[in-house]
Amino acid sequence: xxxxxxxxKLSTALPPGAGAGIIFWIMAALTVIGALRVVTAKNPVHSxxxxxxxxxxxxxxxxxxxAPFVWAVQLLVYxxxxxxxxxxxxxxxDLRALARQRWAHKGxxxxxxxxAVLLLLLVRALSGAGALAxxxxxxxxxxxxxxxxxxxxxxLVIPFELSSVLLVVALIGAxxxxxxxxAGEEAGS
Amino acid sequence: MNALQIGLTHYLVxxxxxxxxxxxxxxxxxxxxxIMMALELIFAAAAINFAAFDHFVWGGRFLGQSVVTFIxxxxxGEAAIGLAILIALFRHRHTGNVDDARELKG
Numbered sequence: 001x002x003x004x005x006x007x008x009k010l011s012t013a014l015p016p017g018a019g020a021g022i023i024f025w026i027m028a029a030l031t032v033i034g035a036l037r038v039v040t041a042k043n044p045v046h047s048x049x050x051x052x053x054x055x056x057x058x059x060x061x062x063x064x065x066x067a068p069f070v071w072a073v074q075l076l077v078y079x080x081x082x083x084x085x086x087x088x089x090x091x092x093x094d095l096r097a098l099a100r101q102r103w104a105h106k107g108x109x110x111x112x113x114x115x116a117v118l119l120l121l122l123v124r125a126l127s128g129a130g131a132l133a134x135x136x137x138x139x140x141x142x143x144x145x146x147x148x149x150x151x152x153x154x155x156l157v158i159p160f161e162l163s164s165v166l167l168v169v170a171l172i173g174a175x176x177x178x179x180x181x182x183a184g185e186e187a188g189s
Numbered sequence: 190m191n192a193l194q195i196g197l198t199h200y201l202v203x204x205x206x207x208x209x210x211x212x213x214x215x216x217x218x219x220x221x222x223x224i225m226m227a228l229e230l231i232f233a234a235a236a237i238n239f240a241a242f243d244h245f246v247w248g249g250r251f252l253g254q255s256v257v258t259f260i261x262x263x264x265x266g267e268a269a270i271g272l273a274i275l276i277a278l279f280r281h282r283h284t285g286n287v288d289d290a291r292e293l294k295g
Contacts, residue, residue: 032206032210039230051229055233061240065240065241070254077261077265092276094279115212130197143243148258152258159259167265170269173273174270177274
């Protein structure tokens with residue numbers, strides 16, 4: 001395949017696998033920026049939009065991890081479905097009341113050092129995890145829908161069926177909780 | 190080690206950062222819907238860890254990727270229930286602040 005001159009120069013200048021590395025750093029940066037924005041934005045709509053950015057960037061990481069099925073599910077169900085649910089609920093409720101109080105209390109800054117220590121401990125604990133990694137089997141395949149489906153309807157069929165029960169229960173529970181109660185009827189009865 | 194050679198540790202540290210940011214959201218925000226979004230960040234952190242272990246350690250058995258699928262299912266159910274609770278809270282109390290929902294507090 002004939003590459004344009006610039007791309008050819010780049011592909012010889014970079015070590016093999018560097019393209020995946022560059023994509024990883026871009027996706028990781030987008031993930032962290034989006035997550036910071038989710039936590040700090042005053043307006044819940046901004047938080048929801050930042051959540052879309054974060055989840056889309058995480059789906060990019062799934063491509064790097066050779067998980068195309070999870071990538072598609074993440075984009076369709078999570079980024080496309082769940083965040084739209086969040087946005088709908090924000091739009092249906094009074095935004096000003098939701099945005100009235102931003103931080104928990106006056107002392108919220110004190111949680112920052114604790115969180116920094118937590119992050120340091122986690123990173124310290126994870127520094128040895130690289131030794132767990134094994135070289136990839138050359139015959140390995142990517143996680144296509146067919147491969148995942150064989151697993152879901154084979155070894156994992158019981159958790160798979162249970163998850164459908166979970167979804168039905170969640171659906172019925174959500175309807176019951178959010179149902180408009182008639183005037184005079186006891187709430188929650 | 191070349192900064193562009195991405196290994197298991199990179200993904201795990203990214204997951205740790207996302208997890209800590211999610212915990213930060215739970216601790217410092219009192220807005221119900223922002224707290225739920227912080228929970229989604231924690232789910233995403235766990236899912237990244239499973240996908241990374243699947244790729245780097247279990248080597249294409251897809252068990253980790255299936256677990257990520259289950260995590261997405263559970264997160265969808267959690268979002269439905271949590272947002273229904275928010276609608277009920279908002280209808281009865283006209284607030285989205287979790288500190289105002291203290292009826293069951295002794």
